[in-house]
Amino acid sequence: MDSYAILKLLWAAILGILFIGLGVMVGMDMGVGTLLRFVGRNDGERRTALNIIGPHWDGNQVWFILGGGAIFAAFPTLYATSFSVFYVVMILLLFSMILRPVAFEYRSKADSRHWRASWDVAFLVSGALPMFIYGAAFGNVLEGVGYHFGWTGQYYQDESFLSYLVNPFAILCGLMSVALSVYQGGVMLMLRSEEPIHGRARRYAMRGGIAAAILFATGGVWISRLNGFRLTDADPGMPANPIQGQHVTVSAGGWLENFQAHPALWLIPLLGVACMLFGTLMVRADRPVLAWWTGVGSWIGTIGTVGTAMFPFLMPSATTPDQSLTIWNSTASAYGLACMLVVAAIFVPIILSYTSWCYYVMRGKVRTADVIHDTHSY
Amino acid sequence: MELINPGVVDLSRFQFALTALYHFMFVPLTLGLTFMLAAMETVYVVTGRQIYKDMAQFWGKLFGINFAIGVATGITMEFEFGTNWSMYSRFFGDMFGTPLAIEGLMAFFMESTFVGLMFFGWDRLSRPAHLAVTYLVALGSNLSALWILVANASMNMPEGAHFDPDTMRMQFDSVVKVIFNPDAQAKFVHTSVAGYISAAMFVMGISAFYILRGQHKAFAARSFRMAALFGIISTVAVITLGDVLGRLDYEHQPTKIAAIEGLWHTSKPPFEPWLAFALPDDAKQENHLEIGVPFVLTPLVAHSFDTPITGMTELEEQAGPRIVSGIQALSALRRYGQGHDPADLAQFRAHEADMGFGFLAMRHAPGQDVTAISAAEMDSVVRQTEPDILPNVFVTFWSFRIMVFLSLWFFAVFALSAYVSLKNRLERNRLLLKLCMWSIPLPILATEFGWITAEAGRQPWTVFNRLPTFLSASSHSVGYMIFSLAGFALLYSAFIAAELFLMFKYARLGPDHGAHGAHGSHLTVAHDRKDAFSIVSSLSS
Numbered sequence: 038m039d040s041y042a043i044l045k046l047l048w049a050a051i052l053g054i055l056f057i058g059l060g061v062m063v064g065m066d067m068g069v070g071t072l073l074r075f076v077g078r079n080d081g082e083r084r085t086a087l088n089i090i091g092p093h094w095d096g097n098q099v100w101f102i103l104g105g106g107a108i109f110a111a112f113p114t115l116y117a118t119s120f121s122v123f124y125v126v127m128i129l130l131l132f133s134m135i136l137r138p139v140a141f142e143y144r145s146k147a148d149s150r151h152w153r154a155s156w157d158v159a160f161l162v163s164g165a166l167p168m169f170i171y172g173a174a175f176g177n178v179l180e181g182v183g184y185h186f187g188w189t190g191q192y193y194q195d196e197s198f199l200s201y202l203v204n205p206f207a208i209l210c211g212l213m214s215v216a217l218s219v220y221q222g223g224v225m226l227m228l229r230s231e232e233p234i235h236g237r238a239r240r241y242a243m244r245g246g247i248a249a250a251i252l253f254a255t256g257g258v259w260i261s262r263l264n265g266f267r268l269t270d271a272d273p274g275m276p277a278n279p280i281q282g283q284h285v286t287v288s289a290g291g292w293l294e295n296f297q298a299h300p301a302l303w304l305i306p307l308l309g310v311a312c313m314l315f316g317t318l319m320v321r322a323d324r325p326v327l328a329w330w331t332g333v334g335s336w337i338g339t340i341g342t343v344g345t346a347m348f349p350f351l352m353p354s355a356t357t358p359d360q361s362l363t364i365w366n367s368t369a370s371a372y373g374l375a376c377m378l379v380v381a382a383i384f385v386p387i388i389l390s391y392t393s394w395c396y397y398v399m400r401g402k403v404r405t406a407d408v409i410h411d412t413h414s415y
Numbered sequence: 416m417e418l419i420n421p422g423v424v425d426l427s428r429f430q431f432a433l434t435a436l437y438h439f440m441f442v443p444l445t446l447g448l449t450f451m452l453a454a455m456e457t458v459y460v461v462t463g464r465q466i467y468k469d470m471a472q473f474w475g476k477l478f479g480i481n482f483a484i485g486v487a488t489g490i491t492m493e494f495e496f497g498t499n500w501s502m503y504s505r506f507f508g509d510m511f512g513t514p515l516a517i518e519g520l521m522a523f524f525m526e527s528t529f530v531g532l533m534f535f536g537w538d539r540l541s542r543p544a545h546l547a548v549t550y551l552v553a554l555g556s557n558l559s560a561l562w563i564l565v566a567n568a569s570m571n572m573p574e575g576a577h578f579d580p581d582t583m584r585m586q587f588d589s590v591v592k593v594i595f596n597p598d599a600q601a602k603f604v605h606t607s608v609a610g611y612i613s614a615a616m617f618v619m620g621i622s623a624f625y626i627l628r629g630q631h632k633a634f635a636a637r638s639f640r641m642a643a644l645f646g647i648i649s650t651v652a653v654i655t656l657g658d659v660l661g662r663l664d665y666e667h668q669p670t671k672i673a674a675i676e677g678l679w680h681t682s683k684p685p686f687e688p689w690l691a692f693a694l695p696d697d698a699k700q701e702n703h704l705e706i707g708v709p710f711v712l713t714p715l716v717a718h719s720f721d722t723p724i725t726g727m728t729e730l731e732e733q734a735g736p737r738i739v740s741g742i743q744a745l746s747a748l749r750r751y752g753q754g755h756d757p758a759d760l761a762q763f764r765a766h767e768a769d770m771g772f773g774f775l776a777m778r779h780a781p782g783q784d785v786t787a788i789s790a791a792e793m794d795s796v797v798r799q800t801e802p803d804i805l806p807n808v809f810v811t812f813w814s815f816r817i818m819v820f821l822s823l824w825f826f827a828v829f830a831l832s833a834y835v836s837l838k839n840r841l842e843r844n845r846l847l848l849k850l851c852m853w854s855i856p857l858p859i860l861a862t863e864f865g866w867i868t869a870e871a872g873r874q875p876w877t878v879f880n881r882l883p884t885f886l887s888a889s890s891h892s893v894g895y896m897i898f899s900l901a902g903f904a905l906l907y908s909a910f911i912a913a914e915l916f917l918m919f920k921y922a923r924l925g926p927d928h929g930a931h932g933a934h935g936s937h938l939t940v941a942h943d944r945k946d947a948f949s950i951v952s953s954l955s956s
Contacts, residue, residue: 092534093531099527105497109516116512147916190583192501370586370587373586376587377513388528391525395531414535
């Protein structure tokens with residue numbers, strides 16, 4: 038395999054890690070946002086919940102920004118096509134996402150009940166909706182998306198946005214993503230809160246974990262009946278251009294072929310379900326640290342399963358399968374990929390170390406009485 | 416080849432301008448305030464005097480109100496290239512996406528992670544550790560600006576990339592050339608320093624408000640002086656770097672500089688006047704009501720006394736042969752894509768440098784297909800395309816002048832303020848204090864017009880001389896665009912209302928409020944509904 042193909046593979050792996058990081062870190066904060074009015078029955082309790090992630094949400098959100106930036110840099114054709122094809126859905130995602138930073142900073146800065154209640158609604162919308170769309174996007178991509186390219190590289194859309202919103206399989210994937218985020222958010226609240234928030238968070242985390250496991254298993258059965266795409270001939274080292282150079286066949290159950298060819302890969306979805314179930318047990322046993330890490334395992338299992346099933350596809354075209362976007366035909370130049378790899382190798386360890394340090398500095402339980410008396414809190 | 420509905424292109428441009436201009440109402444203040452906060456906290460750590468901690472915390476609170484919207488609106492920017500500029504993102508993704516991703520890894524992560532500690536860590540960190548955190552936030556936000564402007568510079572002055580006929584994209588080939596693009600370096604300093612001016616005017620104006628009302632005297636006088644000195648240094652820097660940028664445009668973007676100066680015909684040095692006022696008429700290609708200062712234009716733009724500056728009419732004529740060559744480049748490229756014949760590739764290579772001009776001709780080609788223009792039609796296509804190489808002159812000319820006139824105003828206000836403040840005569844100069852207060856929004860306005868000058872002046876291209884704007888957009892329906900535009904307008908209006916409400920509230924409350932130990936009397940949510948939007952703060956009373 039030539040070096041360009043290896044770089045493409047490495048970047049596909051990094052993309053997977055980014056999706057997992059996004060699911061864990063952003064999903065956790067969004068889960069807290071979704072649960073805000075449910076775990077906090079009065080203003081003091083709600084503020085406590087917010088201040089648990091208060092010092093960290095902004096840093097965590099960068100996983101989302103970085104996800105966008107990394108796709109732009111490493112998979113420009115995917116960035117250009119997917120966000121445009123899913124336009125209305127993406128715009129809804131942006132509308133809900135941009136509410137969140139403002140909600141954190143503004144909610145507790147004025148004393149009116151209406152003011153705070155409005156921002157609480159903003160937390161619910163900006164927690165549940167983006168996670169739903171995040172999962173639903175994976176569902177839509179698995180089913181194939183309607184687009185093709187003209188000779189200059191301009192994409193043309195062949196479907197209406199409604200087919201991405203009113204799509205049962207995508208809705209299932211969206212709900213599954215919300216369930217995982219509720220789980221992770223609940224566990225985070227358990228880690229750093231006292232009663233009564235702790236107990237309520239625990240109940241929601243358990244429900245989230247069980248729902249995720251059921252939805253994941255249902256999705257697995259559903260996928261075996263979906264149309265899957267298969268690359269019949271393409272050179273992994275090909276110039277990154279989806280306009281021509283590959284042939285794709287479509288068949289029902291095609292997404293299971295990678296698993297059937299390499300049965301060891303079944304361990305990945307197994308890891309996902311096992312983590313969801315074991316995590317739920319850990320929540321029940323009031324072991325939030327272990328439960329947090331099995332939450333990470335659940336995301337690895339989920340994203341890993343989708344990536345394995347679709348490999349090497351990134352976003353298949355249902356209307357012009359030969360122009361489907363794959364790992365081989367959507368990347369940046371070899372030089373660009375290598376350059377970004379060096380930058381990531383330097384900065385990711387630095388980011389992980391200062392993020393951990395920040396969590397260490399802010400460690401410990403957040404108490405409602407302290408939040409109310411602290412002039413710096415949300 | 417079907418072109419995108421021009422109405423959709425215009426709506427996409429309008430939406431981008433709306434969201435970018437809105438984002439940049441908040442970013443300059445972030446860039447500058449972080450460094451001012453760091454400076455205040457440094458004095459606190461070195462001298463141990465409580466008043467400087469109060470300053471850092473009070474201005475830090477106003478910083479937070481502004482910062483949140485900067486972050487929120489920045490999310491839109493990161494994704495809008497993909498949602499609305501699909502062809503651009505694919506064509507130029509290596510070059511634009513890479514600096515954007517590096518920005519995330521190197522700068523935005525640092526800024527966002529430490530800003531949490533900056534707000535929440537006062538009681539958990541030692542004084543030097545908290546100071547270090549504040550500096551990391553300042554460094555992070557300014558490094559962010561650096562990478563964004565590196566990305567922007569590669570649109571204005573593409574260096575470090577070549578077009579690859581096999582992928583139909585610009586391929587990134589030199590990270591050194593991208594980072595050390597002279598346009599990026601100059602633009603970074605110019606833009607971030609413009610942010611420092613915004614922050615200085617903000618701190619100075621609010622301090623002036625306290626001095627006028629006789630409140631928080633010691634606090635306000637110190638903040639005022641610090642801001643005035645910060646402001647005057649920044650204004651000198653912004654003007655100097657503005658001159659460097661003008662010089663770069665003169666060399667690399669002659670259409671932009673000619674439009675900025677309203678220069679329809681090549682200049683006649685040394686007498687050629689610099690136009691302080693004119694009404695450029697884009698349709699007739701002439702100016703009305705010119706008022707100029709003789710002998711100024713040539714040294715100002717070309718840094719010489721005898722170099723003629725090429726006018727827009729002449730630039731149009733010079734573009735003619737490039738349009739013909741660009742049409743040949745595209746025809747060869749299309750044939751190469753179909754047959755991979757080396758002869759076609761060779762022909763493409765011969766005309767490659769003009770490819771963008773071929774794209775530009777698409778609008779006027781019969782059936783929008785430049786690869787099928789007959790010899791008889793060629794001349795008329797070229798004639799129709801020539802005027803398209805110019806930006807909107809009226810907009811470019813005036814946005815530049817508003818920015819420049821405002822920067823001269825800032826220089827005067829800061830210089831006078833610094834002088835009066837150092838002489839300790841502030842309280843007697845009430846008019847100056849009022850001017851400072853009213854000038855708070857002006858630096859932000861100047862920055863916005865700076866962006867318009869740079870980006871409207873870059874038209875008709877998204878990637879200068881390479882890819883026209885009308886080809887860059889995504890092929891959405893008008894309905895999609897109305898949906899997104901209406902949503903952004905609505906949300907952003909609500910944000911600015913909330914922002915101004917909190918900003919005025921906390922500025923009026925002043926620094927005494929909340930800097931020292933809190934008490935709990937107003938801490939529960941007011942149950943009386945008449946208390947809605949009450950001015951009583953829950954957080955910091």
